[in-house]
Amino acid sequence: MAVSRSLLAPLRALCRALLDRWLDYRHVDAPRPALDATCPTLYVLPHPAFSDRLALESMTRREGLPGAQGNVALGETRLPACIALPRLSRGLTKVRGRRSPHLDTLLASLADNPEQNVQLVPVSVFWGRAPGKDFGFWKLLAADSWQWSGRLRRLLSMIVNGKHVQMHIGAPLQLRSLVERRPLPIAQRQTARVLRVHFRRVRVRVLGPDLSHRNTLIRGVVESPQVRQAIADAATARNTSLERETRRALRYGREIASNTSFPVLRFLYQLLRRLWNRLYGGVTVNGLDDVKALAGDHELIYVPCHRSHIDYLLLSYALSREGLMPPHIAAGRNLDMPVIGALLRRGGAFFLRRSFRDNRLYAAVFNEYVHRLISRGHPLEYFIEGGRSRTGRMLAPRPGMLAMTLRSFARDPRREVAFIPIYIGYEKVLESGSYLKELRGGQKKKESPVDLLRIVHRLRQPHGHVTVNIGAPLMLSGFLDHQVPDWRDNRRQMRPAWLNQAVPALGATLAQRINAAAAITPVSLVALGLLANSHHAIETDLLERHMRLLVDLRRHLPGNERITLPDGEPRAWIAHTAQLGFIERRPQALGELVLATPEQATLLTWYRNNVLHLFIDMALVAFAYRHNARFNTEELLTLLGPIWPVLAHEFHLSAESFAPRLERALAALAAQGLLIETAHAWERPAGHLASSEHLRLLGRLVQPTLERGYLLLAVLLRAGSGTLTREALEEQSRQLAERLTLLSGLNAPEFFDKRLFSGLLDTLEAQGWLWQEDNTLCYDASLEHAQRRGQALFDPSLRHRLTQLVYRQTP
Incomplete structure (x- = not known):
């Protein structure tokens, strides 16, 4: 025994040296914990494992953290700098936790020495869970899972997965507060329980809950009281036996249930990593x-x-x-x-x-x-x-x-x-x-x-x-x-x-x-600017300035905490979009142009719609100035307020009132020079200025939505209250919208998407503008008044075109 003990220290030193060269780890719970430099530090592992201890010692040396090797002196008591909770013991009916002698000694020492304090740092080590490495049979065999592993598998894990170790370092636990508030036996039990709960939560977070056998899970589902009652009801309704309906329920369970496999998950991860790259x-x-x-x-x-x-x-x-x-x-x-x-x-x-x-x-x-x-x-x-x-x-x-x-x-x-x-x-x-x-x-x-x-x-x-x-x-x-x-x-x-x-x-x-967590991309910005022109062509320098304007408008509005903006400059964004095949760049004597073919323009509407909701309030204000030079705030609120709930529902925006949104939109537009604030009103810039062109392009973003609403209300009001069913109104409106795009020479199929008209009707019903009686849509004079008031948004030529389209095509 003396010989074996004399060889133990050199053997451990050799293992440390070899593992330190072989080991490669990464932190997942960054940043690293804030440790009290005046307080002794002890590390705690979830279970005794020589490999985990060596990995922790290597990590603390590389990171410059208090060492996990050797002992820590607490008065006359000396404890290892790294301790481990004992393994759980499996009984016939349940799993029991065992006492940790090191932890009990530590807490007893603190109870006897009121001036002392210790910080416990829980550390979880996972071998083979870190992603980004090569896939292989041996890596899957040696990777961590919920099953307890023996020494042979641990050794295999160190050899195979030493280059992809994942370290989870928890927040330090100050033991003095626990000892002062509770008697020693209770403090000992509670400290062990807190640590075990922490380690289990980390394990659940990394590996997920322990998976039951699929057949056992399906059988448990079928044997639940709710499903047994459904089986009985089905047997009565179908005049069949309980056994037959039970077999049908089991067949449904097998059709539904997943069959999660950790090896397959790791295989898919490696496959997807290569695919994304x-x-x-x-x-x-x-x-x-x-x-x-x-x-x-x-x-x-x-x-x-x-x-x-x-x-x-x-x-x-x-x-x-x-x-x-x-x-x-x-x-x-x-x-x-x-x-x-x-x-x-x-x-x-x-x-x-x-x-x-x-x-x-x-x-x-x-x-x-x-x-x-x-x-x-x-x-x-x-x-x-x-x-x-x-x-x-x-x-x-x-x-x-x-x-x-x-x-x-x-x-x-x-x-x-x-x-x-x-x-x-x-x-x-x-x-x-x-x-x-x-x-x-x-x-x-x-x-x-x-x-x-x-x-x-x-x-x-x-x-x-x-x-x-x-x-x-x-x-x-x-x-x-x-x-x-x-x-x-x-x-x-x-x-x-x-x-x-x-x-x-x-x-x-x-x-x-x-x-509210949307990502604005270069492609979506190009789509917002390019599609605002009816012929899908724009000067490159104008598009660059407009894209920068859109980013600046969004950046200075509140509520941007989770919205992401693209890096770089507009010229690079245009080049990137062209590389992806969405646009064409055509040199011209007076300056380069950006164009989109009909197919490209149709596809760009998809990317524009990804982020259209982020600009819709400012676009609505800009649209009001298409043929009106000035408004005060009250006039804008009266004109646009009734429209806002419809837009908020269609674009899934927060249900706050329009007044604060209007104030923010006006301030943002004025800050970018698109509106001019005077003593009593907000005015648009002179028509020859570049800011006037940007205001026009911004307003075009909301025009399709407003035109759809105008068409739908015009069809309904022409037919009369209690005349049309919901389905008939949706179909007539869709047909008129499709005809409008064809007559206008536009290639915009999403403009006449029937689901958009259905959502518009949902909003009008929710707001109380419409209701159904005998399966027909009804309204009162307030809807007619609101529609006449909303006509002020449209310039006379556009209003005349929409009105004539409705009156020519509807009976």
Whole structure:
């Protein structure tokens, strides 16, 4: 034994030297903790592991932190500078924690010496969890997971994954305050409990909750009281046996449930890393610190905007890169294709049908499955818009998944649910070709595995940069307390009555928070300037000045905390947009021009619509000056105030009153010289000045929306109250809008998108301008008065053209 002890110290020194050369780590919870230099520091590991201790010693030496090697003197007591909590002991029925002798000795020493204090720094070490390295069988075998690992696997992990170690350093814990407030035995138990809770939260955040076996989970779903009742109801309604309906429920469960596999997740990460490096010039993620602060003790529901099939892959990659567990993703059943569906299912996707309103058993199974994911702490991701946006706008939120989440939380509100709104900004989406066809009237094509082969040739084409912006998180309990204060009174009902109020409000709030985190890209800026000219051509120098103006307008407005602006100069933005194939640059004797073909202009509307909501209030003010030279604030408020709720609903903007928005817009426009403030009014600049041209271009951004509203109201008022059904009005308005684009020589299919007219009618009904009686739309004299007052916005020629179009085409 003496010989072995004499060899132990040199052996450890050799291991330290070898590991110090081999080890490569990174911090995930940056910045590094603020340590008290006057207070002794002890590091705590979640379990005894020689490899973790060596990694910690190496890290502290490189970072210049207090050493984790050797002992720390506390009066007459000496303790190791790095201690570990004992491993949990597994009993027959539960897992028990054991006492830590080092921790008990430390707290006893502090109790006996009131002048002493110690700071404990919890450190979690993950081998093989850090992304960005090569994929391989041995790396997967040796990577960290929830299973306890033996010495052989630890040794393999040090050899294989020593170059990608992830270090999570927690905030220091001051022990003096614990000892002073509690008796020693209680302080000993509470300190160990606080540390174990911290380590578990970090592990959940990095690896996700421990996954149950898929078949066990499905069986538990089917055996739940809610599903058993649905099985009984289905057997009665269909006149079949309980056994047959149970088999049907199990079949639904297998159709829905994911089959998450950590090796597949790591494989997909490495595959996606190579894909993004080849496809995009970079992926930037902003605002993840808010997510990291919530992960571990909150149920996270990621709700990104839906612009591309790449969205869920991109978000999972970004979260994994930052050390967070990729979420379980609600995917449409259309993606459950051969090979692709199986891979997505093992990557965390669970599948749902587009509609299951008439299948109560399927609905019960799906609801119970979602509830079990939420109650067990699995992060979720779903798209509140339902499908991808073909116009580039934020679509109206769909109630399905939001209602399921609210019902699940009402059943078990002990674990707080945090919604994470996410805006994903592309400079060029992979689906550009299919979106162009659909914008020009083509039918949506059904997905198939062959589509993957068709996009391979696009991997060599430039697709620009991708920006992922995290919006302001929303705490569900606080939201419900504000919206429906009595929600806890009847929360145990299968479908509480307050859902009808809470679900639309929740969807609207999340859509607003997504839009409030938009990324303005060079392509969207070029689209905003170029498409403001009806012939889709503009002088390069004018476009450069207008793009800079748009950025300056947005930069100096409040509420920009989560909005991102492009770096660089406008000339570089134009060159970048041309490189991506969206515009043409044509030299000319009097100066270079920027032009777009009809196909390019149609596609650019998608990118313009991504950020149009950020300028719509200023555009509305600018439009009022098209044929009016001056207004005072009261006149503008009277003229534009009734229009604002319609625009706010269409563009998913906050529901604040228009008066403060008007004040901010006027101040911003005046600061840029687009309006002139006098003693009693706001005036537009002289027509020959460049600022007048910029004001005109800005006002053109809102013109299509106002024209659609004018057409719809003109059709309704000409027909009379109680004459048209909602569907008939939508279709007649759409047809007139399509005719207007053809007569004007415009190539703007999104102008006559039927969903925009439907959203406009939703807003008018919500505001009380319209109501339905006997399935027809009714109104009173106030709508006619508002429409006549709104005519002042349009110049006489435009008003005459719209009016004549309506009167010629409607009976």
